[in-house]
Amino acid sequence: MTELSGFTASGGRAGARVLSLGIVGAGEIVSRIHLPVLSACEGIRIAYVADKNPEVARSVAGSYEVAPVTVADNLDMLPQTDVTLLAVPVTARLPYYELFAKRGTCVLAEKPLAIGWAEAKLLCGLYPEYSLACGFQRRSYGSVALARLLVAENWFGRLRSISISEGALTTKTGADSRFYDDAASGGGGVLMDLGCHSLDLAIYITNATEAIPLEQRFVFDGEVDREIDAHLTLHTAHGSCELDCLVTWLRPARNTIELRFENCTVEVSCRPSHDVEIRGVQNGRDVASLTKKRAGAATMYQAFYLEWMAFLDGVRSRQASKFNARSCLPTIRAVEALYEAGKRNP
Amino acid sequence: MKRLAILGANGQVGTEVSLRLRDVEGIEVVPIVRNVSGSAFLRSNGVECRHGRISDPAEASSLMGDCDVVVNFALSNTAIPRADREMNRQIIRSTVAAAKPGAPIVFASTIMVYAPGMNVWLPDSYGLEKLVAECMFRNACRTSHHPAFVFRLGHVLGEMQNITSKIRGEVRDGKVALPHEGLRASNTVFTAAIVEAIVQISQTQPAPNPGTYDLITFPQWTWLDVYTYYAAQLGLPLRLAHAEQVRDPKSGLGSPSASMRRVLGYLANHHALTERLTFFLAFLPRSINQRMYLRYLQTRALNEINALRQQDKVEFCVQDWRELRVRSFGQMADPATLMARYPVPSTLQVASSNRPA
Numbered sequence: 001m002t003e004l005s006g007f008t009a010s011g012g013r014a015g016a017r018v019l020s021l022g023i024v025g026a027g028e029i030v031s032r033i034h035l036p037v038l039s040a041c042e043g044i045r046i047a048y049v050a051d052k053n054p055e056v057a058r059s060v061a062g063s064y065e066v067a068p069v070t071v072a073d074n075l076d077m078l079p080q081t082d083v084t085l086l087a088v089p090v091t092a093r094l095p096y097y098e099l100f101a102k103r104g105t106c107v108l109a110e111k112p113l114a115i116g117w118a119e120a121k122l123l124c125g126l127y128p129e130y131s132l133a134c135g136f137q138r139r140s141y142g143s144v145a146l147a148r149l150l151v152a153e154n155w156f157g158r159l160r161s162i163s164i165s166e167g168a169l170t171t172k173t174g175a176d177s178r179f180y181d182d183a184a185s186g187g188g189g190v191l192m193d194l195g196c197h198s199l200d201l202a203i204y205i206t207n208a209t210e211a212i213p214l215e216q217r218f219v220f221d222g223e224v225d226r227e228i229d230a231h232l233t234l235h236t237a238h239g240s241c242e243l244d245c246l247v248t249w250l251r252p253a254r255n256t257i258e259l260r261f262e263n264c265t266v267e268v269s270c271r272p273s274h275d276v277e278i279r280g281v282q283n284g285r286d287v288a289s290l291t292k293k294r295a296g297a298a299t300m301y302q303a304f305y306l307e308w309m310a311f312l313d314g315v316r317s318r319q320a321s322k323f324n325a326r327s328c329l330p331t332i333r334a335v336e337a338l339y340e341a342g343k344r345n346p
Numbered sequence: 347m348k349r350l351a352i353l354g355a356n357g358q359v360g361t362e363v364s365l366r367l368r369d370v371e372g373i374e375v376v377p378i379v380r381n382v383s384g385s386a387f388l389r390s391n392g393v394e395c396r397h398g399r400i401s402d403p404a405e406a407s408s409l410m411g412d413c414d415v416v417v418n419f420a421l422s423n424t425a426i427p428r429a430d431r432e433m434n435r436q437i438i439r440s441t442v443a444a445a446k447p448g449a450p451i452v453f454a455s456t457i458m459v460y461a462p463g464m465n466v467w468l469p470d471s472y473g474l475e476k477l478v479a480e481c482m483f484r485n486a487c488r489t490s491h492h493p494a495f496v497f498r499l500g501h502v503l504g505e506m507q508n509i510t511s512k513i514r515g516e517v518r519d520g521k522v523a524l525p526h527e528g529l530r531a532s533n534t535v536f537t538a539a540i541v542e543a544i545v546q547i548s549q550t551q552p553a554p555n556p557g558t559y560d561l562i563t564f565p566q567w568t569w570l571d572v573y574t575y576y577a578a579q580l581g582l583p584l585r586l587a588h589a590e591q592v593r594d595p596k597s598g599l600g601s602p603s604a605s606m607r608r609v610l611g612y613l614a615n616h617h618a619l620t621e622r623l624t625f626f627l628a629f630l631p632r633s634i635n636q637r638m639y640l641r642y643l644q645t646r647a648l649n650e651i652n653a654l655r656q657q658d659k660v661e662f663c664v665q666d667w668r669e670l671r672v673r674s675f676g677q678m679a680d681p682a683t684l685m686a687r688y689p690v691p692s693t694l695q696v697a698s699s700n701r702p703a
Binding site for chain 2: 031032035036037039040041059060062063064294297298299301302305306
């Protein structure tokens with residue numbers, strides 16, 4: 001009578017090959033997010049933390065008992081590893097991409113993957129699909145997995161439109177403010193820093209192949225964009241869908257993504273969560289909550305952990321994960337198109 | 347015909363025992379319930395009930411004074427400890443005083459008096475209250491010359507018992523995780539065994555010796571036996587989780603680094619304390635400050651990631667309690683035989699049918 005049966009638990013990593021991992025760039029995102037997460041990941045060995053600034057490399061690496069490496073002009077001096085986290089400013093990345101592609105090292109790059117779509121596409125050509133990924137970690141939120149399922153399976157009828165509202169009154173970066181003030185480094189600007197995440201979610205949830213800007217209004221502060229209000233069309237396999245996108249550092253926002261279906265509206269938080277909220281089309285005051293059990297991340301660290309696990313599993317099995325760089329191209333193209341249109345007609 | 351009073355007959359155990367006694371030859375079951383609302387279910391199943399307050403000596407006398415055996419399942423449970431204690435003791439006093447002279451009285455106690463969940467004997471408040479009540483009951487019976495039976499009930503299984511519903515649900519869900527692979531004794535008893543014990547007191551000659559008994563299936567059933575029994579009843583396979591699929595509440599404890607993690611984990615969840623410690627941290631060198639902060643983040647990340655890992659795992663379906671050495675109530679047939687001997691009305695057996703998903 002008794003039948004011993006396995007559940008679908010992810011317990012299979014225990015015997016998986018241990019991958020060596022190098023980290024290039026020792027900024028805040030690495031020390032505060034990636035290293036705490038990576039030190040809890042199974043199946044990897046962190047080989048080094050590299051930075052141009054020897055003191056920073058030593059300090060961050062020392063805190064996690066990892067070998068520090070100072071990045072010199074000759075990048076070939078970087079130790080060989082199976083996988084690398086690339087977390088240096090986007091404008092400085094190209095030589096690293098070329099080096100790691102040549103070595104056959106798999107790369108998970110912090111967003112943005114590249115300065116623009118053409119460069120991103122070129123980079124994708126340098127790597128097998130499974131071995132280059134971009135850090136749009138919001139894809140691992142439980143709520144996002146649920147929203148994607150609702151759209152794919154038409155639970156509430158056809159998706160008619162999406163509305164993004166994300167941001168806050170101040171940037172509260174918690175990081176070196178120069179990074180955010182320097183548009184040239186590629187890190188600055190609310191669209192590149194924050195908006196790309198929400199745009200990526202809209203694209204990922206709908207499985208869109210393209211996001212075409214129709215209208216946009218930027219608020220620039222010198223070279224740095226502080227707010228964008230844009231209207232786009234998402235092209236999906238099942239037709240098109242309207243997308244309104246407000247991302248701001250100048251005023252409070254709802255910090256939600258609203259999916260308007262034929263029969264109801266589904267609200268997905270921009271923060272990690274397991275749940276989505278559902279409102280009827282007739283009476284928006286009545287709210288129900290929907291949860292997908294064991295769907296994904298409900299905290300930021302969980303989101304990054306799942307991103308890493310998906311990427312590393314993909315590296316081991318040579319299967320592209322949902323974070324693969326090619327899947328990020330529509331987002332990169334949309335961001336670039338919005339900036340181009342904004343500069344022509346802010 | 348023996349008339350048998352059941353006090354607290356609208357409780358979970360009292361109801362099922364009353365129903366199983368309903369058709370026993372030679373027994374007239376008299377459930378006693380405080381009000382007609384409480385007895386509605388029993389009455390709707392054809393069991394006549396008496397209504398009144400057994401804590402009132404005069405009422406108690408009229409309610410049970412003509413009964414040959416009294417079984418006390420009554421339990422005040424208002425969540426106001428003082429009120430419950432006074433009421434439960436009053437019920438004992440009143441019952442012993444009101445029972446027909448020389449009538450055996452059964453007091454339903456619990457195995458919680460053994461503190462089975464603890465390595466040392468330290469019962470919880472429920473167990474302690476029952477223990478004190480047992481003493482009081484024995485003394486009162488001795489003074490008034492009533493044969494006193496104390497039944498320390500194990501986890502009660504039966505058609506109408508919550509534990510049974512839970513077990514069936516877990517078998518249906520296909521997620522059963524049992525400590526020690528289910529091989530440890532379960533300390534369970536079926537309602538039919540309670541009925542059998544009551545019937546023996548009422549009808550067997552010579553009557554069983556008064557005393558304190560553990561009403562636990564004897565020989566003990568393991569949890570695996572219990573789950574296998576219900577799986578067979580449902581016609582479903584019993585799917586047991588492997589050890590690595592089970593959430594381990596003790597994981598990570600013991601090592602010095604785990605101790606540090608626990609401290610940091612505690613701090614991560616107690617911001618008031620963390621903020622006050624921050625004042626003192628500011629006196630330490632910057633490098634130590636940074637290292638401590640990053641270690642704190644590392645701990646927080648680990649806690650959150652562990653929570654995520656545990657999501658895929660199943661919790662133990664039952665508590666990992668000690669096996670009790672049973673002071674059994676004489677010879678009894680096996681539970682399956684007893685459940686068949688004292689059936690509940692077929693309309694109640696919905697839970698045993700294999701409902702389509």
